[in-house]
Amino acid sequence: MELGQPTAVPGPATRTPARSAPAQVSGSAAGVSLASLSDEEFRTGLRDWLAANLTGEFAGLRGAGGPGREQEAFDERLAWDRRLSAAGWATLSWPAEHGGRGATISQQMIFHEEYARADAPARVSHLGEQLLGPTLIAFGTPEQRRRFLPAIASVTELWCQGFSEPGAGSDLASIATAGRLAGGHWEVTGQKVWTSLAHVADWCFVLARTEPGSRRSSGLSMLLVPMRQPGVTVRPIRQLTGTSEFNEVFFDGARTDADLVLGEPGEGWKVARYLLGVERGAATFGQQIQFRREFDDIVARARRGRSDPALREKIARAWVGLEVLRACAVDTLAAADRPGAGTGAEASVMKVLWARWHKALGELAMEVAGARALVARAEPYELDAWQRLYLFSRADTIYGGSDEIQLGIIAGRALGLPPEPSPSPAPAQAPAQGRA
Ligand SMILES: Cc1cc2nc3c(=O)[nH]c(=O)nc-3n(C[C@H](O)[C@H](O)[C@H](O)COP(=O)(O)OP(=O)(O)OC[C@H]3O[C@@H](n4cnc5c(N)ncnc54)[C@H](O)[C@@H]3O)c2cc1C
Numbered sequence: 355m356e357l358g359q360p361t362a363v364p365g366p367a368t369r370t371p372a373r374s375a376p377a378q379v380s381g382s383a384a385g386v387s388l389a390s391l392s393d394e395e396f397r398t399g400l401r402d403w404l405a406a407n408l409t410g411e412f413a414g415l416r417g418a419g420g421p422g423r424e425q426e427a428f429d430e431r432l433a434w435d436r437r438l439s440a441a442g443w444a445t446l447s448w449p450a451e452h453g454g455r456g457a458t459i460s461q462q463m464i465f466h467e468e469y470a471r472a473d474a475p476a477r478v479s480h481l482g483e484q485l486l487g488p489t490l491i492a493f494g495t496p497e498q499r500r501r502f503l504p505a506i507a508s509v510t511e512l513w514c515q516g517f518s519e520p521g522a523g524s525d526l527a528s529i530a531t532a533g534r535l536a537g538g539h540w541e542v543t544g545q546k547v548w549t550s551l552a553h554v555a556d557w558c559f560v561l562a563r564t565e566p567g568s569r570r571s572s573g574l575s576m577l578l579v580p581m582r583q584p585g586v587t588v589r590p591i592r593q594l595t596g597t598s599e600f601n602e603v604f605f606d607g608a609r610t611d612a613d614l615v616l617g618e619p620g621e622g623w624k625v626a627r628y629l630l631g632v633e634r635g636a637a638t639f640g641q642q643i644q645f646r647r648e649f650d651d652i653v654a655r656a657r658r659g660r661s662d663p664a665l666r667e668k669i670a671r672a673w674v675g676l677e678v679l680r681a682c683a684v685d686t687l688a689a690a691d692r693p694g695a696g697t698g699a700e701a702s703v704m705k706v707l708w709a710r711w712h713k714a715l716g717e718l719a720m721e722v723a724g725a726r727a728l729v730a731r732a733e734p735y736e737l738d739a740w741q742r743l744y745l746f747s748r749a750d751t752i753y754g755g756s757d758e759i760q761l762g763i764i765a766g767r768a769l770g771l772p773p774e775p776s777p778s779p780a781p782a783q784a785p786a787q788g789r790a
Contacts, residue, residue, distance in 0.1 A: 382441030388457050396457075397464045403441060404472040412437070412475075419476030420644070422595040422746030428554065431475045435509045438477075445483055445507045452491050452499060453507050459687055466640030470647075481551060482506035482513035486559055489629040493576075493617040502557075502578070514555035514581070516546040516603060517626065523548075524759050526561070526626065527570040531605060533562035533577050535619075538612050540564075540577050542585070542605040548753075552588045552601040555581050560605070561626050564619055574622035576629075578614040585609060594745040596735040630755075631701070638683045638704060642676070645708075648715060648743060649676055656722050668718055675711045682707060699768035702760040709750040709757060716744035 383399060391399070408416060412434050418426045438444050446462050448454020457465070477483075487506050490499055505511040522528040531544025542562055552558065558579050565573030581588070585608030590598035617625040649672060656669055686700045719740040720727040731738050737745070751757040765771040 382443070383455075384440065384442030386442065388446075388455050388461055391461075393460050393464060396461050397468060400443065400465060400468045401472070403443070404468060404474060407437060407441070408472060408474060415475040416473040417475070419478070421749075422593070422597065422599075422742045424476070424551070424599040425597050427475070428478065431478050432509065434475055435477055435479045439479075439507060439509050444479075444509070445487065448487055448491065448503075448507070453503050454487075463639045463687065466638075467643055470640040470643035478551075478554070479506070479509045479512060481515055481555075482511065485515065485629055485632055486513050488632050489559075489576075489616065489625060492628055493625050495613070497613070498578070498616065511556040512551065512554055514549050514552040514558045514603075516549055516552075516558040516560035516579070518548045519545060520547050524756055527623070529561050529563055529574055531560065531562045532566070533560075533564040533575055534566075535564070535612060539609045540579075540612060540615070542577060542579055542608045542610065544605055546603040546605070548591070548600045549588075549603045550600045552581065552603045553590055553598075557581060558586075558603065559616065559629070561622055564615075564622070568620075571623035573620055574626070575619045576616040576622040576625040577610055578616060579605070579608055579610045583608055594748065595737065595742055638686075638708075641708065642680055642683060645679070645712060645715070646676060648719075648739075649673070652715070652719050652722050652740075659722065659724075665721060668721070672711070672715060672718055675707075675714070679704075679707055679711060699764045702755070702763040703768075705754055706757060706760045706764070709754075712750050713747045716740075716747035720744050 382403065388396065412430070415427055415430055415434055419428075419431055435444070442455060443465065445454040446457035446465055448456070450456040483506055487503060490502055490506075494502070502511070506513070516531075517526060517529075519528075519530060521530060531542065531546065534541045534543075540562075542560060544562065546552075546558075546560070549558070558581055560577045560579045561574055562577050563573055564575040564577075568574070579586070585606050587604040587606070589602040589604070591600055591602060592598050593600070616622075652672075653669060656665065682704060686704060689700065723740055727741060727744070730736055730741070755763075762774060766773060
């Protein structure tokens with residue numbers, strides 16, 4: 355979720371200037387074989403690097419960004435992401451032959467834990483690094499990989515995800531945006547919505563219907579479309595939090611080269627399913643450290659307040675929920691290492707657990723804050739951390755696949771229940787829509 359733009363005003367989004375490659379940073383993990391490091395050496399090296407680098411121009415970035423606050427210090431966070439990349443701490447999960455670091459699951463987990471513990475800023479490049487990168491590695495042509503992977507890794511190009519449309523959210527197979535091959539390029543026409551970070555993105559991976567008259571999941575293609583062109587209009591959407599992290603995106607004859615289709619033309623559904631299935635995996639551990647920090651903050655305030663048996667019980671329940679989340683995350687990651695393990699519903703189980711827990715935490719924060727929670731800090735709409743938590747966490751059970759969709763996946767994959775009746779004669783099982 356993510357960032358730095360005009361806050362409320364609809365209209366074409368402000369664009370950041372063209373990006374140049376980051377400088378190399380000394381004292382880094384770049385060039386070091388991660389396979390040669392023990393977990394403890396990896397942890398210590400990273401911890402030291404974060405302590406040494408979250409200083410000077412980056413000192414003020416601790417805790418910046420994240421859900422509901424993506425507008426914070428965007429340019430500085432972009433510079434930080436580039437430093438991280440130049441120092442060899444980005445693209446940890448990508449294989450080395452594709453420019454990644456080939457880190458083990460355990461090293462990735464340590465990275466996210468230490469990163470969150472250091473209160474390092476929310477990343478701005480995660481849609482490219484975590485969603486598109488692995489999909490390019492799986493489906494891209496050698497030319498596409500050469501063209502895009504280095505720019506994602508060095509944070510010189512940012513990406514957004516153009517899947518959802520006004521008539522296609524959970525039911526992604528209803529995509530109507532059209533892609534037409536004409537005169538050596540694709541021409542894209544249609545509307546996307548809820549497109550996170552489109553206002554700062556250089557490129558968009560767009561799911562489009564490229565076979566006229568095709569239905570549902572057939573005839574779709576994944577097109578890689580440049581955002582900085584006359585045929586693309588980005589209109590920020592103002593959220594409950596008062597900020598605008600996502601957008602409406604209008605494609606009006608927008609162009610992209612004929613060879614910038616990811617996977618075979620007409621097989622975009624397969625590519626989209628893969629992309630949406632790229633698990634949060636090790637990132638869950640960083641998320642949980644942030645959750646714990648929010649929880650601890652609420653507990654600290656509650657300790658200073660009046661004794662309330664009902665509130666005591668709710669706080670204790672929240673603590674139990676946090677412990678369950680951690681145990682499940684460890685178990686899911688351990689299972690991921692076992693060949694052939696799992697039902698394919700593990701990510702859905704984690705999503706249901708954390709989204710419900712975090713949403714309830716927002717409500718708990720409001721209860722602990724009491725009447726003060728009802729008043730903004732300053733005019734016109736300055737919220738404190740708990741108010742933002744409460745408001746933004748309403749979205750937790752929607753993005754990345756809504757609760758109902760996740761429960762449908764669990765019912766089918768983990769429990770073998772018969773599928774839901776579908777209005778369509780040839781139903782395609784909708785994957786859970788994802789965002790980083
Ligand atoms: C903060 C945020 C960021 C986002 N970022 C992006 C992005 O970058 N790119 C992108 O493409 N999309 C993005 N999305 C969109 C997100 O993927 C969709 O909101 C989500 O898939 C739900 O689709 P929808 O909003 O159209 O709701 P709908 O699909 O219309 O669903 C409405 C309600 O009906 C329920 N429902 C729908 N189908 C079923 C069913 N079969 N059974 C039971 N209940 C059902 C849903 O659970 C939901 O409660 C973002 C959303 C949010 C909130």
